[in-house]
Amino acid sequence: VPFSEALKRAVEFHQAGDLTEAERWLQASLAAKPADFDALHLLGVISAQRGSFDEAERRFSQALAVDPHSAKAHVNRASVLRGLRRADEALASCDRALAIDVALVSAHATRAAILKDLGRLDEAVASCERALAVDPQSAPTLSIRGAIAHDMERYEDALADYASALAVQPNFPEALSNRGGVLNALKRYEEAL
Secondary structure, eight states: OOHHHHHHHHHHHHHTTOHHHHHHHHHHHHHHOTTOHHHHHHHHHHHHHTTOHHHHHHHHHHHHHHOTTOHHHHHHHHHHHHHTTOHHHHHHHHHHHHHHOTTOHHHHHHHHHHHHHTTOHHHHHHHHHHHHHHOTTOHHHHHHHHHHHHHTTOHHHHHHHHHHHHHHSTTOHHHHHHHHHHHHHTTOHHHHO
16 A cells, blocks of 8 residues: 555544554554654554553654654644653743744643643743633633633632633533532532532
8 A cells, every 4th residue: 555545544544533543554654654754743643642651752752853843743742741741841842832833722722731730820821821812712721721720719710711611612521520620619519510
């Protein structure tokens, strides 16, 4: 099977949610072209989806060795570095992504989440604000800002952010769960459930 056909099939299987078949076709495409950015990057995405953060970080690093100017790959690498609790490296990856594309919402949002993890809440809020200036309807960013407000014990602000996130994406699991946590903190137990 030619490289382009193998990669096309891998993308189709990934979009259909069949990670095993997508990975099989990606391996076939890499056998034909070992240093292909798209195949390496998608293998990283699949590894991250499976929770194999070490493997995902390796694949994203390989992809970035091929194309160091992919802001999206830098953000994806930052996300798995966050999962590996390598915050300084994760922030550096976000900063590299933002140096390439200052308007990349996911880079600002990922940076905010990392800063929240570190307890640097004011900086985290600032990153959320930069993301929301680009896309005021970013449900992930609204949810992260809600989580930051919760950490700051600004419960009404948190509830407002979760409501905004859920207005955009009604079944967003993180926003629903975190909203329940705020309602629980407010002793509004039935709503929390």
